Amino acid sequence: xxxxxxxxxxxxxxxxxxxxxxxxxxxxxxxxxxxxxxxxxxxxxxxxxxxxxxxxxxxxxxxxxxxxxxxxxxxxxxxxxxxxxxxxxxxxxxxxxxxxxxxxxxxxxxxxxxxxxxxxxxxxxxxxxxxxxxxxxxxxxxxxxxxxxxxxxxxxxx
Numbered sequence: 072x073x074x075x076x077x078x079x080x081x082x083x084x085x086x087x088x089x090x091x092x093x094x095x096x097x098x099x100x101x102x103x104x105x106x107x108x109x110x111x112x113x114x115x116x117x118x119x120x121x122x123x124x125x126x127x128x129x130x131x132x133x134x135x136x137x138x139x140x141x142x143x144x145x146x147x148x149x150x151x152x153x154x155x156x157x158x159x160x161x162x163x164x165x166x167x168x169x170x171x172x173x174x175x176x177x178x179x180x181x182x183x184x185x186x187x188x189x190x191x192x193x194x195x196x197x198x199x200x201x202x203x204x205x206x207x208x209x210x211x212x213x214x215x216x217x218x219x220x221x222x223x224x225x226x227x228x229x
Contacts, residue, residue, distance in 0.1 A: 109147060128143055
């Protein structure tokens with residue numbers, strides 16, 4: 072996903088783009104399909120990329136491990152330079168902006184801490200590993216390790 076900016080000399084000029092990004096990693100564990108709609112303009116020696124990213128992610132639920140698809144939309148605002156002077160500025164070479172690393176970094180930053188297939192996901196049985204969303208497995212999950220039994224009553228108001 073390269074954007075050629077060598078003819079973007081005047082800082083008043085803007086270059087609009089619409090790009091698609093497909094990425095799969097880890098044997099299909101994470102698949103990303105993203106559409107980036109935005110514009111590039113020059114500010115001094117830097118190139119500013121602003122736009123909107125609409126992505127569809129195929130992830131695995133953190134609770135039940137089931138694969139599911141979710142949307143993740145966010146605004147993109149990145150600075151590219153041939154001589155970056157900080158870690159917040161992306162490097163460009165040969166007057167070409169590579170948006171792929173910046174978009175992937177923004178997707179990772181915008182992911183929630185815990186991804187779940189639904190708000191009422193019940194997860195897996197801690198004894199047998201059965202997906203509790205498919206029904207109860209019949210395991211006795213009432214056992215409490217005697218070493219931790221006193222912790223159950225630690226915050227009781229009685």
